[in-house]
Amino acid sequence: AAMATALITGGAGFLGSHLCDHLLAKGNRVICVDNLETGSLANISHIKGEDFRFAMVDITDHYEIDEPVDFVYHLASPASPIDYARLPLHTLKVGAYGTHNSLGLAKANRARFLIASTSEVYGDPEVHPQPETYWGNVNPIGPRGVYDEAKRYAEALTMAYMRQQGVNTCIARIFNSVVADEQLLYDDGRELRRESAEQVAMRMAAFERSASYVSGGGGDLAAAAKEYELSGVTVPAFEPGGSINPAEASALIAHPTDQTCFEVTTRYGRSIKVTGDHSVFVEGADGDPAPKPVNDLELGERIAVARRIDVPERDRPHVSMLDAWLAAGEDDWDLTLEAPGLGALAWEQREDLFGLLVSERRNAGPNWRNGAWTKLIRMRQTDRLPVPVARRVVGAVPAEARVRQRVAARSSPLPATVELTDDLLWLLGLWVAEGCAYETPGKSAFLAISCEEAVLDRAEEIIRRDLGLHVVRGKATPGVRSGSLFVHSKLLLRLMDYLGFAENSKRIPGWILGLPLPRLKWFIEGYREGDGVHSGKKFEEGVRHEFSTVYDDLKDDLVVAFARFGLVPSVGGYRSGFKGKPCLFWRLTLSSVSPWSPLDWDAGVDQKLQARITGDIVWAPIRKIEEIEATPLVYDFSVPGRENFWAGTGVLAHNTYGPRMRPLDGRAIPTFLRQALADKPVTVFGDGSQTRSFCFVEDLIRGLVGLAESEIHEPVNLGNPHEMTLLEMAE
Structure with a gap:
């Protein structure tokens, strides 16, 4: 055949x-x-x-x-x-x-x-x-x-x-099926990411290989083992002496367990979820980290928590609005590019552009051919071109170019290339703390920020100067609500989506967490002025920070951001009333910090902790050990040479999977698995499905x-x- x-x-x-x-x-x-x-x-x-x-x-x-x-x-x-x-x-x-x-x-x-x-x-x-x-x-x-x-x-x-x-x-x-929601921190070669083990596995699915093996102990348990081969992925891991820096992870490994599992919570509000027969790090006799099974841990014992982490740093100096518009799935014909001289360039190529307009049939009614010429004449007069036309006319976007949405009503332009200045990073931090976005398709789209008047004044100045947008101010009502500002711009919302804040996401995107410290500090300062200590006695004393949020993910992102500077916040959950309903909010407290201003932290910052320190590790006493439900698969990073990684909210987890020790190498027999378990490979997991389909x-x-x-x-x-x-x- x-x-x-x-x-x-x-x-x-x-x-x-x-x-x-x-x-x-x-x-x-x-x-x-x-x-x-x-x-x-x-x-x-x-x-x-x-x-x-x-x-x-x-x-x-x-x-x-x-x-x-x-x-x-x-x-x-x-x-x-x-x-x-x-x-x-x-x-x-x-x-x-x-x-x-x-x-x-x-x-x-x-x-x-x-x-x-x-x-x-x-x-x-x-x-x-x-x-x-x-x-x-x-x-x-x-x-x-x-x-x-x-x-x-x-x-x-x-x-x-x-x-x-x-x-x-x-x-x-x-x-198919998925499991596990425990948090991992890693860098995939593009940006720093903090995701659940399940999300990491799904992101790495293109590199998955599958196998099945049977474990001994407590009955025979058949389950699917998966290995996700990694390339260019690093995780924060300590080396001898306690310095925490990027180490290459060769694989993410998922394997089954039928063991009792625990959540271990320490001072400073840190936690990790592990199987009981696997290890975290305790303070050894010589002060160095020593692995110890969770089954053997006792309340009050000190385990290793990350104090300071080095990660691959990447700056992001600017962003293209054309890319942001495309990423949102919007129609290129609904966006125009304007710059001096564009109209004349378009007119020089009017015959070709007429063909483009006709082929696209962008004009309704019987006179659509005449309509195409009318549009070309208008382009020459206004220097304003639909993006598909602009791509035909110019090879690169002019430095002074602006983009504008094509709508029947008046619209405000944005720079075609938005420079992510320090002030804009400050504005993003403020928005995460005190902002929100609203959009009704076909009607309105605006961004709002509500806080103190002096902070709003600065935000308005940045928006007008760096983005060229009009700002509307709302008056404060003493004792009822703070002042506010509003920016009506669908383009601005698409920019926010592209930067990682889609659907009012109150997270710190990975590209911000991985910024150089002289840039990251501006985001933190913006957040502080919104939801941190920014007035009153604590502000005047300048020795204590309190950052508040109602978002679990944002709380954990802030822990990572502070670890970039070598700071350990104490994290506590509190219940309060909001409009008559109970509300859980988180407070991250940084005490005895010098210098106090986040804008000075990149040059070095000290924090007095009531705990022993080894390099970048702080020894945190265990406050609670709780038995929790297991999941069919548990996850583990393989970090050759280091065999440890950041897990949960900053607890350093131990693993013993080496570069050539894989569950997929053909030795799928109970003896192999029992040996692996005897070596106590660390496993990280979270609540998930209790059924599997193999x-x-x-x-x-x-x-x-x-x-x-x-x-x-x-x-x-x-x-x-x-x-x-x-x-x-x-x-």
Whole structure:
């Protein structure tokens, strides 16, 4: 038989790259299509030969392939909550436009079309396991809605092409599962990230390998072990002497446990969740860190907490509004670029631009050709060009250029390149402390900040000077509410989204946490002036800081930010009333800090602690040890040479997985696991699902290919339909 040619969208992703390997091994020709938004060339770098071809393509745009195709495997889509939270509109477009364009390609080639759907089309199912005939229990506007609805629409579109157009299609619904919400701190080569172990695993899914092994002790427990190979990833880890600096992590390892688990809480409000037979670091006889199993810990014993951390520093001097607009999934034609001389340049190329405008049919009504000329004349007069036109006219954005939203009403411009000055970092810190954003699609979009008048005066000056935007002030009502300012600008909200503050996110984005200290201090100062000590007796004394927040994630981000300067806040939770309702808020206290002003901390800051210190480690006494529920999988960074890393809220965790000691090396027998447990590898975990559905990636790929080569058109579930509890697996 002649060699079949298969096109794989998302071919550089986790599943896609495995499918490339499988089809090539079968003697097929493979065309791998990917825009590398979530895929990686590293996944296919090992593939060589004339039978493999890679095409850098964004399938949300129309695309064609200049050779016949027999199979189209449509796997492209952001697949993890991290990715589709970052790319919600792109996720929907891949499910809609990407599926439509790929179905069109299959139709043109009379090719068999397979779409990789998901068990998430069933939503939060009330039937277990879910048969293909089950319609589901769905929430289209929930946090996973963009992914789930994109897949549901893609399935409907696939069936419509089959029924109306006669395209030979099939649908595979793939099952998966996730666990663990304990926090890890790491740098992925682009920015510093503080995420749960589950989120790290999902972000690293493209580098996952799977295996299964059986453990001894307390009954036989069968579970899936996963290894996520890492490259360019570092974690804060201590070296001899106690200095904490970046150390390379070679893998994130997930493995099963049936052990008793605990949450250990120390002075300063730090905590970590670990299995009882694994170790944290206690103060040894010589003052150096020594690993000790949690089962053997006692209240009052001192364990290692990070005081100061070095991380890879990266500055971010400016940001492009064109990139921000694109990242939001907005229409380029709804954004204009304006700068002196642009109109004249456009007029010189008016014949070509007329063709562009006509081809896009941007004008309604019968006189759309005349309308195109009218737009060109207006561009010449105003020096204001739609972004797609500007890209044709100029190669680089002029330094003085501004962007403006195209709306019927008057709109305010922003610099096309926004300089992230120290003052703007201060403003971002203030906004995280005391700001919010509001947007009603098609009506209004504005940013608001409420605080003391003197601080508002400075914020208004920065907004007017650095962004060129109009500011409206709201008067304070003594004893009722503070003064406020309002900035009406959809462009400003898209900038805030791009900087990591989408949907009023009260976090400190990783790019800010990883800034050089002379820059990071401005963000902290802005936050202090909003939600820290900024008036009264404590301010006048200048020896104590108090930073407050109601957000758990922001509290933990602040702990990381202070650790950059070598400061250890005491973290406490307090209940207070707000509008008659109880509210939990966090207070981070920094006592005996000199110099007091955050603007002086980058030159060196001292803090008097009632605790012993070894290098960058502070020895914090244990306040509480609580037994908590385990999860099927627990996670562990492999850090060759250091074997420790930041976990939870700054407790230093121990691990004994070396660079060549892997759960995936074929020694999948109880003896191997018992030896690994005897070495007490540290495990980090959080609350999660208590059931698992196991399916090897190789089995899944064989299922996809078998379905594609069958005559089936209706949806088919792929995976293990039998979810088992830990007790069922042990039995």
